[in-house]
Amino acid sequence: MIRHANKILYVGAGLHIEPVKHFPGTKNFVFIDSQPRSEFDSVHPKFYTGFYRANFLNDLVSSCQYYGFVLDSFTVLNKNYYKK
Numbered sequence: 001m002i003r004h005a006n007k008i009l010y011v012g013a014g015l016h017i018e019p020v021k022h023f024p025g026t027k028n029f030v031f032i033d034s035q036p037r038s039e040f041d042s043v044h045p046k047f048y049t050g051f052y053r054a055n056f057l058n059d060l061v062s063s064c065q066y067y068g069f070v071l072d073s074f075t076v077l078n079k080n081y082y083k084k
Contacts, residue, residue: 007030010029012033017067
């Protein structure tokens with residue numbers, strides 16, 4: 001198993017931040033996910049609030065803090081997503 005890599009990219013990470021402890025020599029992690037948007041967006045033609053992860057950002061901050069990280073910035077890519 002590889003224990004060191006310069007950078008690790010994890011697409012679809014959600015709140016799964018645990019890989020940082022499995023790769024202690026890696027200093028650059030890139031975690032990508034579409035949450036709080038739902039993985040069911042392609043199934044429902046209209047935005048359905050029941051699948052929206054309203055607490056995602058707070059849960060993400062908590063997960064990161066648990067592993068010793070601080071979320072210092074984030075970017076909302078489409079502020080009007082829910083209106084489509």
